Each structure stands twice: as structure tokens, then as C-alpha cells.
Amino acid sequence: MKRWLFLVVLVPFLWGYDAIKISKEQLSDLGIKVITIDGNISGKGLPFNAYIDFDNKSSSTQSSSFDAIVTALYRREGENVKEGEVICEISSIDLNNLYFELQNTQNRLKVAKDVTQKDRDLYKAGVISKREYQVSYLASQEMELKVRQIESTFKIFGIDPKNPKGKYGFRVVARDSGILSVAPKNTGDKIPAFTTYIRISKNDDLLARIKLPISVSGFIKKGSAVFDENGKKIGVIQSISVVLDKASNTILATALIDQGNYRVGEMLDVYIEGIKPEGSIVIPSNALIKNGSDYLVFIRTKDGFMPTPVHIIEERNNLFVIDDKSVKIGDKVAAGALIALKGIINNIGDE
Incomplete structure (x- = not known):
């Protein structure tokens, strides 16, 4: 069996973590790939519960x-x-x-x-x-x-x-x-x-009534796409209330549902396309791993990777929104089986 400890070199760095020196062959064997943060990463959005009702504008x-x-x-x-x-x-x-x-x-x-x-x-x-x-x-x-x-x-x-x-x-x-x-x-x-x-x-148009926590309501706007559990677009946000429901600390949003086969009174899980907060970038969830109290991204260097702590602003479906102080658009990062890199920085080898 291969032994990786003697093949990996840890170089001290100012983040408090050592840089990892690792070859391309080792990456392939560990199931790790390298992706580029290009700003075009997308997912289903923020998850919410929705109540299906008739559109009662004309009723x-x-x-x-x-x-x-x-x-x-x-x-x-x-x-x-x-x-x-x-x-x-x-x-x-x-x-x-x-x-x-x-x-x-x-x-x-x-x-x-x-x-x-x-x-x-x-x-x-x-x-x-x-x-x-x-x-x-x-x-x-x-x-x-x-x-x-x-x-x-x-x-x-x-x-x-x-x-x-x-x-x-x-x-x-x-x-x-x-x-x-x-x-x-x-x-x-x-x-x-x-x-x-x-x-x-007057008609059979359907609305999804969605309660948005006040903490994330600012990330959703009129016209945001609404997706089902499979990532298929089923409608768009038509309105967002300006009145806070103090009992639940939520804001009511309504979405016109024009795809899918739903019934009035049905509760379903939906995902809403959220706007990206200023000073942030989006990365896929398989490009980030928790290590103790830190969330780490492994930024590609000439000889390997630099474990880089990041601040999470928001978790979405298969995505994380993080601030752009540590990771920039254009950076190449590790994705996939990051547990192997986590083991390396914690001095855990593959016997």
C-alpha cells in the first residue's frame, strides 16, 4: 500500500496552516480535482417551505x-x-x-x-x-x-x-x-x-406563499427564480412584503407557479435564487471542509495547496457564499475528497 506521509511536504505559512506540497499523481489517487472560481457557479438557491394557493388577484x-x-x-x-x-x-x-x-x-x-x-x-x-x-x-x-x-x-x-x-x-x-x-x-x-x-x-393560476426569515430576505428580490427539489424552475417571485410578521420574524413572498403539477393546500420544498451579497463569492460545497472551528479552502499553489480559512456568509443548496477577502475570482481550489488534505494538515497519514 502506498504511504503518503513521506511524499508530502508541509511548509509553514502565515495563515497558521502549513502549505501542502503534493504532486498531480497523488491528487488523482486521492480523488481530488482542481476547479477555478469563476463567479459562474450556480445552484438551486436558498431552501424554503412553500404553501400552494390560488392567485387571488381576480377573486x-x-x-x-x-x-x-x-x-x-x-x-x-x-x-x-x-x-x-x-x-x-x-x-x-x-x-x-x-x-x-x-x-x-x-x-x-x-x-x-x-x-x-x-x-x-x-x-x-x-x-x-x-x-x-x-x-x-x-x-x-x-x-x-x-x-x-x-x-x-x-x-x-x-x-x-x-x-x-x-x-x-x-x-x-x-x-x-x-x-x-x-x-x-x-x-x-x-x-x-x-x-x-x-x-x-377567476382563474386557476397558482401561487406559492413563502415565509422568508428576515436574515435572508434581503438576498431575494422580485423576479428571482424558484426551483423544485430537482433544480427545475417552476416559477418566479412576484412580490415581497414590506411588512414583518413579528410572531414568526418572517417576510411573506409570493411566487407565480407556472410549471409542475401542484394542488392548492399542498406544502412543498422550494429553492429561491438568491442575489450574491456585496463583497462575496460563491463556491461549491465540495470545495470547503471544516477543520476544528475553521472552514478551509485549499488554494492551488505552484507545488500543491495552501489551506486557507474563510468566513461563511450563507449556506445554500450545495453551495457556500463566503467573503472575498481570502479567496478571489480566478483562484484555483481543490474540490472533492478534501478529507485527505485535511488528514495531511493534521498529520494523519494513509498507512
């Missing part, structure tokens, strides 16, 4: 201002619906009270309009004054405004006030045509007050 929502219970389901998330089509039925004491108020106000409005019409006729006949007629007219107008306000509340729910009741409760109908991207899932489910429980999207 309509229906929300609840009361607690309610789902009593029947006719359409589910992901299905296409047409405007006016029944999605589900819901039940609520508050809705029942509101419906009673609507019916009562409509009846009062009908009486008020009859009074207004009679007063108008009496005013034209000279029996009553104009002021008396105006009083009844304003009263009917106020009543009509009250009816419209109650009807508007039903419409926000998605309930048609002209045909509100179904077999099991109040009929919730689609206010628009499109894809039902949010809808109740089960009968008996509770719909909390002040929540959106129906959302209809």
Missing part, C-alpha cells in the same frame, strides 16, 4: 358577520361554480333574527309607501299642506333605506334576500362565476364571525 369573497353552522353542502373547493349557483346552506340565530327584521321592515315599508301615496294625492287636492306630505315621504324613504341595508348584509353572506331560504337553512349562492377556492368542507362545521368562508377565483 371575490363572501364573509360572515355572524357565527353560523353549515347545514348542507352542494359544492366543494376546487369545483367550478356559476353566479347564482347554490354552494351550501347555513343556519344561525342571528340570521333568523335578521330575516325577521327584514320581513318586518318590508311590511312597514309597504304601509309607509301607501301612506305616502295617499298624502301625495291629498296634497295635490289641496287637503293637506306640502309639509305634511314631505313628512310621510321622508318616513317611507328612511324605511326603504333600512330595507336596503338589511338586504346588503344578506348579500355579503352570499344569501339572496329575495330567495333566502332553502330546505335546511339559508341558501348561500355564488356571487360570481369561477373556481371555488375557499368553501366550507363539512356539514356541521362552524363559520366564525368576521371570516371569509367563500372565495371564488
